[in-house]
Amino acid sequence: MKQNENVIYLVDLFKGNDLEKGIGDEEGKLIFDKLVFFIDHKPQYKIFYISIKDVVFDASFAREALVRLAKHYRKKKGICLLDADMEMLRLNLLAPVLSLDQPMPYYSGGVFDHIKTDKIGVPSKTNLPIFKFVFDNGTTSASEVAEHFDHKVNNASTKLKSLYEEGFLLRTEDKSDSGGVEYQYYAIK
Missing domain, CATH: 1.10.10.10 (Winged helix-like DNA-binding domain superfamily/Winged helix DNA-binding domain)
Known part of the structure; x- marks a missing residue:
């Protein structure tokens, strides 16, 4: 399922841009541009996996870099997070999922789920x-x-x-x- 050519390690993008943490809108937009460049140059893939292992980011960064990326490619390509084991990072994704009305699937410990709260971020009860x-x-x-x-x-x-x-x-x-x-x-x- 997951092949190396469609897996992006966020920690590598942080290092390549001299970031220790993903803080704020500007850093999020910088990483968003890098992610779009990578994805647009791999048209053979329909789903991309972004590993968030060994990184820390706030909600503003998550909105601009990750959730906006999923929204940008909505109905064209899928974005799925890997290594989403830290609850703090999943919580930092919740507000952007709500504000952008964009589902964000992830894997944590090999288990699939969506960033969600109650009825937000998951398919409706009937669907x-x-x-x-x-x-x-x-x-x-x-x-x-x-x-x-x-x-x-x-x-x-x-x-x-x-x-x-x-x-x-x-x-x-x-x-x-x-x-x-x-x-x-x-x-x-």
């Missing part, structure tokens, strides 16, 4: 089972979701599109058997 289904199955279509949950295809399609629009899923276009377009959805994981 959560569909998100979990897509997460567990890799890629899926509206017809597969409809069959699994005993929904009508247009209802499943609406729910998948909502998860896509909200930044929880990515999608690719396929041709359906009928000759039309069918989307294949996959989780940012």
Whole structure:
């Protein structure tokens, strides 16, 4: 799943810019630009992993560098954090997730989750089972979701599109058997 060419180590960007900690908007914007440059030069990847191991940052930095990056690529590429073991860093990501209305997936100790509080930062209660289904199955279509949950295809399609629009899923276009377009959805994981 995670390959070195699409994994970015934030600590390396800090060292390359003489930063010890990510403090404030300006440092966040500096790192944002470096991350965009890296991602734009690797068009073959749809999901990028940013390791936050061995770094410290505040909420302003997190907003400008990490959450804004995920929002910048929303519906085009996925951003997922790795090594998000420090609760303090996850808390520093919470306010930016809320203010930018942008989901931020992460791994901590090999366990996947989203930066969240109550109903913010995660799929809605009605869409959560569909998100979990897509997460567990890799890629899926509206017809597969409809069959699994005993929904009508247009209802499943609406729910998948909502998860896509909200930044929880990515999608690719396929041709359906009928000759039309069918989307294949996959989780940012």
